[in-house]
Amino acid sequence: MKRLATVAPAVCVLSATGCGGWQSALDPQSRGAAEIANLWWIMFWTTGVLATLVIAGLLFAVYRARRAATADAGGTVQDRERRFIFLAGAAVPALLLVSFVALSVRTGASVSEPPGDPGLRVEVTGHMFWWEIHYPGYGVTTANELHIPAGIPIEVRVTSADVIHSFWVPQLAPGKVDMIPGRTNRIWIMADEPGRYRGQCTEFCGVQHALMSLLVVASPEEEFQAWLAERAVPEAGSDPLSLRGREIFGEAGCAACHGIRGVTVPEFSGSPGPDLTHLAGRETLGALTVENSRENLTAWILNPHHFKPGVRMPPTSLDGDDVSALVHYLESLR
Numbered sequence: 131m132k133r134l135a136t137v138a139p140a141v142c143v144l145s146a147t148g149c150g151g152w153q154s155a156l157d158p159q160s161r162g163a164a165e166i167a168n169l170w171w172i173m174f175w176t177t178g179v180l181a182t183l184v185i186a187g188l189l190f191a192v193y194r195a196r197r198a199a200t201a202d203a204g205g206t207v208q209d210r211e212r213r214f215i216f217l218a219g220a221a222v223p224a225l226l227l228v229s230f231v232a233l234s235v236r237t238g239a240s241v242s243e244p245p246g247d248p249g250l251r252v253e254v255t256g257h258m259f260w261w262e263i264h265y266p267g268y269g270v271t272t273a274n275e276l277h278i279p280a281g282i283p284i285e286v287r288v289t290s291a292d293v294i295h296s297f298w299v300p301q302l303a304p305g306k307v308d309m310i311p312g313r314t315n316r317i318w319i320m321a322d323e324p325g326r327y328r329g330q331c332t333e334f335c336g337v338q339h340a341l342m343s344l345l346v347v348a349s350p351e352e353e354f355q356a357w358l359a360e361r362a363v364p365e366a367g368s369d370p371l372s373l374r375g376r377e378i379f380g381e382a383g384c385a386a387c388h389g390i391r392g393v394t395v396p397e398f399s400g401s402p403g404p405d406l407t408h409l410a411g412r413e414t415l416g417a418l419t420v421e422n423s424r425e426n427l428t429a430w431i432l433n434p435h436h437f438k439p440g441v442r443m444p445p446t447s448l449d450g451d452d453v454s455a456l457v458h459y460l461e462s463l464r
């Protein structure tokens with residue numbers, strides 16, 4: 131009992147953390163996500179009240195049975211009680227479940243289409259364990275950071291390069307959508323206000339499924355357009371150290387998996403690794419695993435498994451000078 135008294139509040143506090151934050155479906159930031167959250171609250175309160183009534187009824191029954199036992203009155207089930215058992219045990223739950231199904235279907239239909247014409251289409255491809263992001267018509271490819279204009283619906287077309295993943299940005303999207311190899315699924319997302327939101331792969335896809343996160347940055351339209359225009363033009367350092375780094379990038383085999391626009395296209399089809407054209411402009415490495423700093427970038431190149439065990443990038447055995455040159459070059463990719 132004492133243990134319960136300490137554990138119960140801890141569990142409550144932990145559960146309550148799910149009600150807020152930048153990856154909470156209960157803190158929706160768009161109409162679609164809000165409808166999903168509403169449905170959840172309706173189910174939560176209805177079933178919550180019902181569960182409380184059932185437990186109260188159970189306690190009452192135990193209490194009455196005990197009294198009856200001590201009074202030695204014996205118990206026969208009355209007709210009235212039979213009717214109650216039928217109503218409360220079968221009719222009410224059946225009615226409730228049917229209502230829930232109807233509500234779910236209605237919400238599903240209502241959020242399946244965006245509230246207006248999508249202002250932009252992006253393509254997101256799931257990889258073990260990162261997101262490839264492509265803006266068709268703009269020639270922009272990036273990874274793990276989805277930039278969108280705020281206030282307009284965005285159509286997201288998803289597919290996968292390897293196994294099944296699932297695209298979910300709880301605050302912005304009306305639910306999740308599976309990313310299936312060889313198939314293109316659609317979902318729309320929208321951010322009512324500029325801000326930063328977090329997405330997460332929600333279909334177990336391998337050892338680092340948990341570290342497959344997505345940053346969504348919603349900015350005012352002009353800011354977004356400026357970002358897009360900037361990303362359309364690759365930029366790289368041209369000092370001797372950068373040029374040396376660029377050579378090492380080829381020699382060390384990085385180019386087999388990573389594309390850098392204007393420099394290399396990945397040798398293997400399906401781009402096994404994230405596009406690095408604008409690596410320096412990204413906030414994190416490894417799909418939100420670590421901050422994109424010089425220290426982390428160096429450590430990542432030497433052994434990415436230190437941060438993300440089982441990641442699909444091999445460690446390298448470059449010497450110190452070569453790694454510095456490589457890092458210097460990668461840091462110039464804006």
Ligand SMILES: [Cu+2]
Nearest residue numbers: 295331335342
């Ligand atoms: Cu995944």
